[in-house]
Amino acid sequence: MSRNTVALALLLSLLVPFSLASAEFRDMSVMVEGRPTECGITCLDEDDDGRTIHVRRSELVLIRLRSNPSTGNNWHIEELDTDVVLPLCNAFVPDDPDLFGSPGDLKWFFQAESAGETDLVLKYYRIWEGPDSASKTLHLRFVVH
Numbered sequence: 001m002s003r004n005t006v007a008l009a010l011l012l013s014l015l016v017p018f019s020l021a022s023a024e025f026r027d028m029s030v031m032v033e034g035r036p037t038e039c040g041i042t043c044l045d046e047d048d049d050g051r052t053i054h055v056r057r058s059e060l061v062l063i064r065l066r067s068n069p070s071t072g073n074n075w076h077i078e079e080l081d082t083d084v085v086l087p088l089c090n091a092f093v094p095d096d097p098d099l100f101g102s103p104g105d106l107k108w109f110f111q112a113e114s115a116g117e118t119d120l121v122l123k124y125y126r127i128w129e130g131p132d133s134a135s136k137t138l139h140l141r142f143v144v145h
Helices: 003-021 023-028
Strands: 042-045 052-055 060-067 073-079 085-094 104-112 116-126 136-144
Touching: 042 052, 060 073, 060 085, 060 116, 060 136, 073 104
Parallel strands: 042 060, 052 136
Antiparallel strands: 060 104, 073 116, 085 104, 116 136
């Protein structure tokens, strides 16, 4: 297993239990003006739309997006050079886990892979209606050093 795979597995094993049960994790994962948090992960959200984000190779980026999959809507990657920035995983964390259909946050981890620049375009739509029906769009420019 590669060093990145081991690091990701360790990170996910630590974060997943907290993402489902801990309000403290939710508070920690809010955007901190696009700068690394205490744990070294750059946290972004929809308010960062249109920004250019500078990251170092192998740095992790967490993007928090408001979502409600029970409506059929989901966030889809429409543009990204995966040689520069790689999507690792995502998980939906409902606001109220006991309420079926609860809205919440889609937390999506990306990793800066190699030096370069890429646009990340995410659109929120029902897959059967296609990207032209998107009700929300997030556009970020990544510069990896």
